[in-house]
Amino acid sequence: TQLLEQSPQFLSIQEGENLTVYCNSSSVFSSLQWYRQEPGEGPVLLVTVVTGGEVKKLKRLTFQFGDARKDSSLHITAAQTGDTGLYLCAGAANQAGTALIFGKGTTLSVSS
Amino acid sequence: NAGVTQTPKFQVLKTGQSMTLQCAQDMNHEYMSWYRQDPGMGLRLIHYSVGAGITDQGEVPNGYNVSRSTTEDFPLRLLSAAPSQTSVYFCASSNSRTGANTGELFFGEGSRLTVL
Numbered sequence: 001t002q003l004l005e006q007s008p009q010f011l012s013i014q015e016g017e018n019l020t021v022y023c024n025s026s027s028v029f030s031s032l033q034w035y036r037q038e039p040g041e042g043p044v045l046l047v048t049v050v051t052g053g054e055v056k057k058l059k060r061l062t063f064q065f066g067d068a069r070k071d072s073s074l075h076i077t078a079a080q081t082g083d084t085g086l087y088l089c090a091g092a093a094n095q096a097g098t099a100l101i102f103g104k105g106t107t108l109s110v111s112s
Numbered sequence: 113n114a115g116v117t118q119t120p121k122f123q124v125l126k127t128g129q130s131m132t133l134q135c136a137q138d139m140n141h142e143y144m145s146w147y148r149q150d151p152g153m154g155l156r157l158i159h160y161s162v163g164a165g166i167t168d169q170g171e172v173p174n175g176y177n178v179s180r181s182t183t184e185d186f187p188l189r190l191l192s193a194a195p196s197q198t199s200v201y202f203c204a205s206s207n208s209r210t211g212a213n214t215g216e217l218f219f220g221e222g223s224r225l226t227v228l
Binding site for chain 1: 116143153162168
């Protein structure tokens, strides 16, 4: 069974601080996705990383895929209150890539 | 743009009752899936479908049935509801047949189910 472990589970920071969220597994993934979910809504895709060692930037968010494709990280620079939400990583649990599983998520709270 | 539509948004059931959560998408996506979300547990995959007539089990399929008679619809059936099925249920679809490899999942707004 492929599992995705996310850490930390909760993060409470002040506006302007930097933070990193981790997504780790003992299994190799062909790709990993990061989603953000706000209360009362469904998750929304932020990014997909496909190549080992890949780095993608989305404004103040930087995503990395580990060289061995077993882990990924999300780094937020100068967090804003609008970054508050649940961050989820996801990857395919089966060879066919048809069963997308999620980590338990990191709840981020950014206060002003 | 409707996207993925789930009904009902809220439902209260008694133990042993049956019900169907409806999910419809208007994006002509082949891939559809159902997740449940519980506090501290993230999203857990219940069932998924890669196309009409094809369904498969996810991580937590027990107590749930699905069918996929059309591309647009993917209903989730609870035949005999149990309190352990109290959760928020999300339906999602993807334009990738795999649903996973680089394919973006589009989620509905969720259906909150309480079983007493």
